[in-house]
Amino acid sequence: MIDFATVVPSRSCRNDEKLVAHIMQYMRRALQELPTMPLLDILLLTIKDNQYALLLLKNPNLPLSHTSYMLRLLELMNIFLAYCEPGTGFVAEALLYRAAIAFLYRQDEHAIFNYQLVGEINPALGRMFMGGVVGQMAQMRLLNRPKNEFNNAMLILPIMADVRCNSKAPYGRLLRPTWSLPKDASFVRERPFVRLLIADRHVRCDYCLAYAPFTLIPCRSCSLVMYCSTRCYDRAQNEYHKVECSLGSILRSQFGNAEFLAARVTIRLYHLFNDIDVLTTYIRNLPRSIPHASYEIPGGVAGRFAEESYMKLYFLATNRSKLSRAELKRDGINACKIAQMIQRHLNLGNGELLLAELMVRHLQIARTNALTLYRAVDDPAVAAPAAPGNTPFAMVLTTTGSMFNHSNEPNVDYTLAVDGAIAFKTKRNIPRDEQLFINYCGGRKRGISPGKKSAVGQTV
Ligand SMILES: [Zn+2]
Numbered sequence: 001m002i003d004f005a006t007v008v009p010s011r012s013c014r015n016d017e018k019l020v021a022h023i024m025q026y027m028r029r030a031l032q033e034l035p036t037m038p039l040l041d042i043l044l045l046t047i048k049d050n051q052y053a054l055l056l057l058k059n060p061n062l063p064l065s066h067t068s069y070m071l072r073l074l075e076l077m078n079i080f081l082a083y084c085e086p087g088t089g090f091v092a093e094a095l096l097y098r099a100a101i102a103f104l105y106r107q108d109e110h111a112i113f114n115y116q117l118v119g120e121i122n123p124a125l126g127r128m129f130m131g132g133v134v135g136q137m138a139q140m141r142l143l144n145r146p147k148n149e150f151n152n153a154m155l156i157l158p159i160m161a162d163v164r165c166n167s168k169a170p171y172g173r174l175l176r177p178t179w180s181l182p183k184d185a186s187f188v189r190e191r192p193f194v195r196l197l198i199a200d201r202h203v204r205c206d207y208c209l210a211y212a213p214f215t216l217i218p219c220r221s222c223s224l225v226m227y228c229s230t231r232c233y234d235r236a237q238n239e240y241h242k243v244e245c246s247l248g249s250i251l252r253s254q255f256g257n258a259e260f261l262a263a264r265v266t267i268r269l270y271h272l273f274n275d276i277d278v279l280t281t282y283i284r285n286l287p288r289s290i291p292h293a294s295y296e297i298p299g300g301v302a303g304r305f306a307e308e309s310y311m312k313l314y315f316l317a318t319n320r321s322k323l324s325r326a327e328l329k330r331d332g333i334n335a336c337k338i339a340q341m342i343q344r345h346l347n348l349g350n351g352e353l354l355l356a357e358l359m360v361r362h363l364q365i366a367r368t369n370a371l372t373l374y375r376a377v378d379d380p381a382v383a384a385p386a387a388p389g390n391t392p393f394a395m396v397l398t399t400t401g402s403m404f405n406h407s408n409e410p411n412v413d414y415t416l417a418v419d420g421a422i423a424f425k426t427k428r429n430i431p432r433d434e435q436l437f438i439n440y441c442g443g444r445k446r447g448i449s450p451g452k453k454s455a456v457g458q459t460v
């Protein structure tokens with residue numbers, strides 16, 4: 001058992017580098033022992049076995065997020081698909097079933113998509129169903145659908161932020177509108193740098209978080225994640241899932257959501273450079289701070305913009321003087337453990353200390369700045385604002401969106417938009433000089449008075 005009292009000896013460890021170096025130096029032996037988890041958990045999360053998948057279908061206690069009978073069946077099919085051996089007849093059969101439900105719900109493009117997936121497993125079977133009564137009818141209905149039904153789905157909404165960011169004691173950095181905003185104005189839209197699904201795993205895409213029960217495709221190697229499209233599948237694999245695929249079961253069963261999210265940021269950051277020396281140079285050469293105004297430009301998520309977004313996230317790290325020693329220890333040890341797992345998985349000769357140092361920082365950012373997304377209690381398809389009574393389903397890290405301070409009576413609401421962006425909307429008319437507030441996580445942050453997030457803006 002780890003003797004926590006000796007892990008973090010003093011307040012001098014409120015610096016990532018020192019904290020990590022200290023833990024690595026004194027706790028090396030304790031860290032060698034990777035977290036142990038019940039064998040059953042590992043099996044259940046990484047298993048791909050048709051017999052087990054069949055067994056799951058019969059389990060009456062399977063937690064389902066839907067109340068409607070048809071959608072419950074659909075969710076069951078998706079759980080079954082997640083656990084089935086890829087490319088087998090079982091998968092094809094489940095896809096045919098899902099196509100039939102999609103057709104009944106008049107989701108014709110989804111019915112056709114499922115037939116195409118069947119065709120990838122068994123071309124003859126795919127052709128047969130696509131040419132059959134349901135396939136033909138679905139295609140016909142799709143062709144005859146009024147044009148304007150498509151327009152909404154294809155509308156590309158702008159990523160923007162109509163805000164000014166500056167600092168004022170005692171709030172630290174804060175946001176004000178660029179001009180007076182009317183009620184219900186959507187004035188900030190931003191794509192998250194990373195997202196983490198914490199519920200609705202078999203009805204939502206693990207990458208873009210979209211509600212897509214008709215089209216989910218499981219990861220080929222684990223039963224943990226499903227994606228709404230091959231595009232999301234490829235993006236997730238390239239950004240982080242290749243590493244997470246084997247670590248995911250440990251992360252999910254041994255650590256909390258903040259740790260999982262922080263690990264995802266760390267892995268994604270590594271993949272932006274794909275070389276630990278280049279990453280080290282990048283981190284060591286970061287400026288000491290960045291202008292507040294850079295938060296007025298919403299984060300980009302691809303290519304060079306991803307690096308810029310990361311830099312803004314990096315500077316969200318808050319002053320740690322209020323953290324207790326116990327919290328520092330807990331975060332420090334978890335960060336070192338996860339960093340070691342990532343380093344081993346990536347087969348990196350060195351870089352353990354840098355990854356651990358980044359993990360501590362990301363963990364702090366995840367705890368303080370991650371936004372929790374909510375959906376309606378009775379309908380997983382409906383995005384809802386952060387408020388008591390709604391169900392949390394995901395956590396995301398954004399840049400501009402993280403600059404809002406908290407209030408129990410916020411003037412701004414945020415939800416997941418159809419295009420995967422986080423949309424911030426005014427709850428009432430807001431004059432130009434009034435500070436903008438959101439409600440953090442439906443009351444998760446206890447004891448925080450309105451407007452006082454924490455001393456944001458200083459790096460230790
Ligand atoms: Zn997706």
Ligand SMILES: [Zn+2]
Pocket residue numbers: 219220221222223224225241244245246
């Ligand atoms: Zn996987």
